[in-house]
Amino acid sequence: GQYLCDVPSCRSVLKRCNNDVAHGACNCLPDASSGEPLCIYCGLNQVIPSLDAEANLAKWRKLEAAKRRTLYTVRALGFPVAAASDPPLRFAFLTDINGPVTTGHENGLITINVREADDVERERTRVQMGEPQRTLVGHFRHELGHFYWDLLVKNQRLDEFRSLFGNELDPSYDVAMRRYYDQGPPSDWNEQFVSEYASMHPWEDFAETFNTYLDMASIVSTAAQQQIATTLHDDFESLLLAYCEIGSAVNELNREMGLKDLVPEIIHPTVAAKLRFVDELRRQTDEARPHPLDAPHFADIVAAAD
Numbered sequence: 143g144q145y146l147c148d149v150p151s152c153r154s155v156l157k158r159c160n161n162d163v164a165h166g167a168c169n170c171l172p173d174a175s176s177g178e179p180l181c182i183y184c185g186l187n188q189v190i191p192s193l194d195a196e197a198n199l200a201k202w203r204k205l206e207a208a209k210r211r212t213l214y215t216v217r218a219l220g221f222p223v224a225a226a227s228d229p230p231l232r233f234a235f236l237t238d239i240n241g242p243v244t245t246g247h248e249n250g251l252i253t254i255n256v257r258e259a260d261d262v263e264r265e266r267t268r269v270q271m272g273e274p275q276r277t278l279v280g281h282f283r284h285e286l287g288h289f290y291w292d293l294l295v296k297n298q299r300l301d302e303f304r305s306l307f308g309n310e311l312d313p314s315y316d317v318a319m320r321r322y323y324d325q326g327p328p329s330d331w332n333e334q335f336v337s338e339y340a341s342m343h344p345w346e347d348f349a350e351t352f353n354t355y356l357d358m359a360s361i362v363s364t365a366a367q368q369q370i371a372t373t374l375h376d377d378f379e380s381l382l383l384a385y386c387e388i389g390s391a392v393n394e395l396n397r398e399m400g401l402k403d404l405v406p407e408i409i410h411p412t413v414a415a416k417l418r419f420v421d422e423l424r425r426q427t428d429e430a431r432p433h434p435l436d437a438p439h440f441a442d443i444v445a446a447a448d
């Protein structure tokens with residue numbers, strides 16, 4: 143079956159991604175002319191869990207949905223999303239079957255423990271770690287922060303990074319990690335960091351800040367699409383202001399329902415400067431932003447062709 147984009151200026155002929163056809167795990171529609179069976183998002187997978195176990199299929203579908211949502215935002219903001227980058231971006235979704243798996247990033251490979259897609263397990267970890275939120279999109283946003291540090295900061299803007307986030311070599315990551323788990327965050331962490339975990343080491347600070355920047359950009363753009371927010375200004379100051387306004391309003395709504403805050407963090411000026419650094423990174427890569435019609439197609443926005 144082929145599909146046709148119903149945007150009159152587009153009319154691309156599309157096909158279903160093979161992860162949808164075979165597993166119901168994708169709703170992205172690649173161009174019918176593409177020689178690849180998988181869409182751009184599924185094509186980044188290096189390892190998926192064994193689907194012999196029914197429970198793994200349900201968890202993998204949740205992981206893919208969170209991955210697509212996150213990468214869609216990242217790409218729309220102008221960050222490069224390609225398997226051809228150096229290091230290439232890839233994903234591995236692993237279970238603990240062959241020993242403990244740590245969620246993390248190394249040299250372009252983002253590993254997520256499949257257990258994180260189990261709501262009970264994830265909530266238990268959130269309470270143990272004292273985190274205000276723990277979500278699958280949050281995992282992808284954080285680990286992508288590590289990836290973009292390698293791709294856009296390490297060899298290009300290291301001095302500027304160190305003036306805002308500190309020297310990533312002193313103390314070393316291992317020393318900083320041991321100190322954090324022994325002593326916890328400094329008591330005034332929220333004046334300098336977006337989360338407690340961000341206070342551990344400059345790399346984690348950047349990943350947590352990147353995570354929050356993506357929260358900010360996706361909440362403000364979706365609020366504009368849903369006509370909750372007023373006119374969408376594209377500059378950083380307006381973005382931050384809109385995020386804080388929407389956040390405090392929705393926090394109150396959530397509290398009425400006994401739900402967790404949408405926006406738990408308080409953005410002090412030091413944190414705002416770090417967020418602005420991420421904003422500048424995505425603007426410097428603006429030329430890589432795809433033409434709107436090059437954006438991926440999803441099953442809910444196209445009509446089936448006859």
Ligand SMILES: [Zn+2]
Pocket residue numbers: 159160161162168169170180181182183184185
């Ligand atoms: Zn796909």
Ligand SMILES: [Zn+2]
Pocket residue numbers: 284285288345346349
């Ligand atoms: Zn991290």
